[in-house]
Amino acid sequence: MDFGPHLLLASLEGAVTAAILALTAMGLSIVFGVMRVVNVAHGEFYMLGAVIAWWVTSLIGGHPAIGFVLALGIAPLVVGFLAAAADKLILQKINYDPDRTIVATIGLLYIIQQTTLMTFGPDARPVQPPFNTRLALPWFEYGEGGFAMFWPWGLSITSYKLFVIVAAVAILTTLWLLITRSKIGLIMRATQLDSETALAFGVPVDRVYMWVFGLGAGLAAVGAVLVVPIQQAHYLMGHDPLLLAFITVIIGGLGSLPGTIIAAILIGMSDGIISVFFSPTLAKIIATLLVAMVLVFRPQGLLGRST
Amino acid sequence: MDAVNILSTKGLTKTYGGIKANTNIDFVLPKGKTMALIGPNGAGKSTFVGMLCGRIAATSGDVFFEGQNINALPAHKRISLGIAYTFQITSVFAGLSLHENVALAARRRLGSDVTAVDAKVADVLARVGLLDRADQIAGDLSYGHQRLLEIAMGLAQDPRLFILDEPTQGLADSEIASFIDLINSLAGETTILLIEHNMDVVMKTAAYITVLNFGEILAAGTPDEIHANEAVQAAYLGTTTDA
Amino acid sequence: MSNTQRSNLLHLGTIALLAVAFFILPTYHVGNLSRIMVLAVYAIGYNFLFGYTGLLSLGHALFFAAGMYGLGLSMELFDLTTAPALVIGLASALVISAVIGFLALRTSGVSFMIVTLMFAQAGYLTILYFGTYTRGDEGFVIQQADRVLFGVDLSSDTGRYFAALALFSACFLAVAHLVQSPFGRTLVAIRENEERARMLGYDTVTHKLKAVIISGTISGLAGAAYALLFGYAGATFATVQYSIFPLLWVLLGGAGTTIGPLIGVIFMFYLIDLSSSITSAYMLIAGVVLVLLTLFAPQGLAGELRKRVFKWMP
Numbered sequence: 132m133d134f135g136p137h138l139l140l141a142s143l144e145g146a147v148t149a150a151i152l153a154l155t156a157m158g159l160s161i162v163f164g165v166m167r168v169v170n171v172a173h174g175e176f177y178m179l180g181a182v183i184a185w186w187v188t189s190l191i192g193g194h195p196a197i198g199f200v201l202a203l204g205i206a207p208l209v210v211g212f213l214a215a216a217a218d219k220l221i222l223q224k225i226n227y228d229p230d231r232t233i234v235a236t237i238g239l240l241y242i243i244q245q246t247t248l249m250t251f252g253p254d255a256r257p258v259q260p261p262f263n264t265r266l267a268l269p270w271f272e273y274g275e276g277g278f279a280m281f282w283p284w285g286l287s288i289t290s291y292k293l294f295v296i297v298a299a300v301a302i303l304t305t306l307w308l309l310i311t312r313s314k315i316g317l318i319m320r321a322t323q324l325d326s327e328t329a330l331a332f333g334v335p336v337d338r339v340y341m342w343v344f345g346l347g348a349g350l351a352a353v354g355a356v357l358v359v360p361i362q363q364a365h366y367l368m369g370h371d372p373l374l375l376a377f378i379t380v381i382i383g384g385l386g387s388l389p390g391t392i393i394a395a396i397l398i399g400m401s402d403g404i405i406s407v408f409f410s411p412t413l414a415k416i417i418a419t420l421l422v423a424m425v426l427v428f429r430p431q432g433l434l435g436r437s438t
Numbered sequence: 439m440d441a442v443n444i445l446s447t448k449g450l451t452k453t454y455g456g457i458k459a460n461t462n463i464d465f466v467l468p469k470g471k472t473m474a475l476i477g478p479n480g481a482g483k484s485t486f487v488g489m490l491c492g493r494i495a496a497t498s499g500d501v502f503f504e505g506q507n508i509n510a511l512p513a514h515k516r517i518s519l520g521i522a523y524t525f526q527i528t529s530v531f532a533g534l535s536l537h538e539n540v541a542l543a544a545r546r547r548l549g550s551d552v553t554a555v556d557a558k559v560a561d562v563l564a565r566v567g568l569l570d571r572a573d574q575i576a577g578d579l580s581y582g583h584q585r586l587l588e589i590a591m592g593l594a595q596d597p598r599l600f601i602l603d604e605p606t607q608g609l610a611d612s613e614i615a616s617f618i619d620l621i622n623s624l625a626g627e628t629t630i631l632l633i634e635h636n637m638d639v640v641m642k643t644a645a646y647i648t649v650l651n652f653g654e655i656l657a658a659g660t661p662d663e664i665h666a667n668e669a670v671q672a673a674y675l676g677t678t679t680d681a
Numbered sequence: 682m683s684n685t686q687r688s689n690l691l692h693l694g695t696i697a698l699l700a701v702a703f704f705i706l707p708t709y710h711v712g713n714l715s716r717i718m719v720l721a722v723y724a725i726g727y728n729f730l731f732g733y734t735g736l737l738s739l740g741h742a743l744f745f746a747a748g749m750y751g752l753g754l755s756m757e758l759f760d761l762t763t764a765p766a767l768v769i770g771l772a773s774a775l776v777i778s779a780v781i782g783f784l785a786l787r788t789s790g791v792s793f794m795i796v797t798l799m800f801a802q803a804g805y806l807t808i809l810y811f812g813t814y815t816r817g818d819e820g821f822v823i824q825q826a827d828r829v830l831f832g833v834d835l836s837s838d839t840g841r842y843f844a845a846l847a848l849f850s851a852c853f854l855a856v857a858h859l860v861q862s863p864f865g866r867t868l869v870a871i872r873e874n875e876e877r878a879r880m881l882g883y884d885t886v887t888h889k890l891k892a893v894i895i896s897g898t899i900s901g902l903a904g905a906a907y908a909l910l911f912g913y914a915g916a917t918f919a920t921v922q923y924s925i926f927p928l929l930w931v932l933l934g935g936a937g938t939t940i941g942p943l944i945g946v947i948f949m950f951y952l953i954d955l956s957s958s959i960t961s962a963y964m965l966i967a968g969v970v971l972v973l974l975t976l977f978a979p980q981g982l983a984g985e986l987r988k989r990v991f992k993w994m995p
Contacts, residue, residue, distance in 0.1 A: 233794060242968035242972065249960060412806055415806050419799045423785075426795060427787050427788060
């Protein structure tokens with residue numbers, strides 16, 4: 132494949148990565164924005180989403196689409212519920228003290244990860260996508276007689292991957308509407324701005340936190356359910372998304388939701404493109420160092436406010 | 439007639455965006471005396487004092503301590519020149535014992551000489567009346583006692599200039615009376631700069647008063663002069679209801 | 682007995698106990714204790730920064746690995762003998778901790794945790810990237826014949842144990858002395874209320890930098906010693922897990938106490954030892970312990986002892 136089509140392919144793959152990343156990072160960002168909590172176990176909630184999706188789809192027979200749709204509904208709910216329980220039982224008891232919260236979420240990380248290892252096992256298990264037609268994509272070539280379309284061999288995308296991008300956009304748009312237009316969103320934003328005043332106004336801050344923590348985990352789970360037909364479910368699959376989500380949230384600016392989206396697009400696209408042309412390890416090294424430097428020299432990231 | 443000034447400022451200014459917190463302040467603090475800095479809320483007193491001790495960076499202007507221009511010095515260096523500072527909202531080491539709190543203050547000058555440090559701690563705690571509580575944890579103390587502890591920490595540094603930011607706020611009347619006695623007992627040993635709202639305290643301790651209003655010096659002089667000053671009366675002391 | 686005398690008794694007593702243990706315990710436990718003592722040095726390094734200075738780093742594996750690879754690569758690639766290799770391992774850790782400290786201390790709180798995590802992750806990835814030299818995750822073995830220091834064969838059980846004991850004792854006593862000195866007490870003041878410490882005239886920035894360097898160098902020393910005594914260097918020791926272990930050990934044993942690190946390592950080591958015979962998911966235990974600790978005993982074992990009974994413990 133020539134450079135042009137190759138780039139297009141890399142961009143599309145990058146768009147899929149960006150879509151999933153946006154969902155996952157958004158979950159982390161909301162939790163940090165409203166609760167000031169850094170949830171190190173976030174990647175494990177993601178992984179749980181994929182694992183539960185596998186359980187659901189392997190239990191339901193018939194057309195893979197049925198199982199998938201069910202998984203899409205069940206997994207985020209279950210994961211969200213578990214996260215909310217963790218918040219109520221653990222995080223609230225330690226009053227969200229920053230040091231102790233980090234330690235508690237690290238503990239949670241190992242508990243979730245290792246329990247999954249014990250039940251689900253160490254193998255990676257695939258999940259059937261609900262539909263998966265291969266769509267060849269056209270490219271343009273300038274020849275005699277002007278531009279002509281042709282279909283380079285290897286330049287294609289699956290309908291499922293397109294669906295992932297569309298689904299992510301839909302979910303994020305719904306989330307955006309929820310946060311900016313609904314009463315629930317208003318309560319969340321009020322709690323974020325000033326939890327003490329919100330409390331004085333009768334907002335049940337503890338319960339808001341529980342819901343937000345659950346929502347954050349649920350978003351990650353949704354991302355994982357969407358990705359699992361492409362990637363396979365594995366008990367360690369939460370590690371890389373966690374790091375990537377962190378990078379996204381920090382570069383976008385801690386506490387800024389639009390910043391997270393922009394950063395997710397930037398990072399998802401560049402991760403896809405760089406990994407195609409350069410060594411993925413080198414790309415990761417650069418990304419990791421970039422995050423550290425951003426935090427050191429421009430702590431508010433792209434759009435965030437100073438913490 | 440003018441005693442040597444231990445501290446002075448020239449044109450000290452602080453602007454936040456469009457807001458002028460302090461404008462062109464020329465301030466002198468005579469050595470060995472107690473000076474009170476008064477003014478209505480928002481007059482810029484805490485900003486001014488913040489710039490003196492280096493917690494807030496000045497937008498322009500100079501600060502001189504014992505003749506030396508200390509503009510370039512960070513806060514901790516200014517403190518080590520001999521300035522002690524108590525916070526407006528009491529800030530001690532709540533998790534440590536009273537003894538350790540004061541010892542930390544003393545150790546910067548006395549170093550690893552354990553005997554000297556212990557002696558200093560005992561001396562200073564006795565002076566503020568907290569010696570019998572030396573082993574208690576600072577956070578367990580009442581607010582008034584924590585304020586006293588902070589003063590003790592200041593004293594432990596044998597400061598040449600002692601800046602106290604609203605020291606009597608939150609104290610009971612009896613505690614305020616003890617505080618006044620303590621300040622007056624320090625006269626001559628060290629120079630004291632008090633930010634105060636309590637005019638009773640000011641009148642009973644201060645040899646000089648500087649009045650700040652809207653970020654500028656409105657008046658400076660002895661208590662009698664200030665009391666008689668019409669501009670001050672109008673702006674701050676109030677002609678009818680306040681003070 | 683004065684508090685100083687009590688402290689000395691505690692510290693020297695611990696060392697004496699460890700020395701005697703060699704002759705009393707069965708070989709299996711003696712072998713474990715060698716490993717435990719070296720890891721305890723790592724924990725002591727971490728405790729200095731976290732327990733006493735109050736800075737939570739999630740990237741200490743970088744320093745441990747710096748020491749490990751500094752020594753390992755010098756011996757494998759450049760054929761250096763143990764003594765100069767140790768120096769290089771130590772120097773690598775020192776330089777890296779100075780650089781990291783300089784950069785990371787410009788942040789605080791959560792950002793500090795993330796920055797240290799990121800630097801450590803970059804370090805791990807770099808080790809993998811240069812896999813041709815470092816052998817990546819697989820790691821490389823340092824030959825028995827090479828592991829001799831001052832005539833002592835470090836690959837023998839006796840040599841290894843007493844080398845580990847010597848290292849542990851030196852670091853244990855040095856840090857115990859340091860934390861009870863004015864410098865150490867200032868670090869505690871910074872942990873308790875940094876602004877107040879600053880306004881007492883202490884240069885808190887320089888103090889914190891020194892704390893990072895000391896902590897990182899001790900951790901690097903542990904890494905170098907681990908490679909030397911157990912004959913292996915591998916990228917696993919640079920992963921996030923090895924940054925979390927010292928946090929776990931210190932929290933369990935008691936952050937901000939001198940014997941806490943050792944106690945934490947012993948406990949966790951045997952807890953994992955026992956649970957890995959039951960299941961391969963032994964890190965589950967680590968997770969549960971972390972959650973329980975932070976909920977019910979944030980002071981850790983030695984910390985709770987100090988709070989309730991032995992108030993003089995340093």
